[in-house]
Amino acid sequence: WRLGELATVHGFEPDEDECAALNAKASDLERFYPVALGERDGTATLHLSSEEGAASLLPLLHPSDPRISHYPLVAASKDAGSVTVPMNTYQTWANTHGLVRGADVCKLDTQGYELYVLQGMGEHLRDVLAIECEMLFTPMYEQQPMFSDIDEHLRAHGLHLWRLDHLVHYTEVHSPLLRRQSTAVYNNVRTHSPAGGGRLFWGDATYFRDPHTIPMTSQDAGRRLLTLAALFDGAGETDGALASLEHLLSSPSGALGWGSLCIPEEEA
Secondary structure, rough: OOHHHHOOOOOOOOOOOHHHHHHHHHOEEEEEEEEEEEEOEEHHHEEEOOOOOOOOOOOEEOOOOOOOOOOOOHHHEEEEEEEEEEEEEEHHHHOOOOOOOOOOOOEEOOOOOOHHHOOHHHHHHHOOEEEEEEEOOOOOOOOOOOOHHHHHHHHHHOOEEEEEEOOOOOOOOOOOOOOEEEEEEEEEEEEEEEEEEHHHEEEEEEEEOOHHHOOOOOHHHHHHHHHHHHHHHOOHEEEEHHHHHHHHHHHOOOOOOOOOOOOOOHHH
């Protein structure tokens, strides 16, 4: 969202009333469509949940399922009925709306259905420069692909894991105490933060296309690298943004007549 008016946003919300509400408060650069994205065209069953934001095209595991029954906060989600919704692949939707190339960046939060959405993108996934995707490490839905399945698919299409954030853990017995420390290292700069316990269930993964893998021989290399630089910067990844620009400027075919690149001293 830090890109502001540089981006046009297309969103998908299969609930017609909710989609209408989103469009009613959308900016001129945002539009939402009352359709679910998936791996095929037709209709699908949207399974509703007692927990807000937990509706999915996959049914919830039953609270007695041994994979979740020991975790009260997870098992508390109950089935709340279902509705039939229209479904398209992204590829079909893009063709219908005249989008020749794929999206530059995608954000996926489809409660376990992320891999099927990505499969429905087909060759359009090759155009994507960055993805923010909710991932599950422990099952919460029936027939749900795990982090490893999605990671393999994205890597096969040239996207690389850059960051894991918002990691959500659940415990069998609740404790508000943070008894340990979590360590993260950034280029040998070691950081520590208070951390609790519990099993890792889900989190957000950010993927980027490596700027060094974008061939300068392609017709739109300049646009892709500039866009990638903006996406890196929007995500707070200054290093990736600079790498994208340096790759562009280092190639005679991609220099576009620029003689130098001015970088603020504090960012150098």
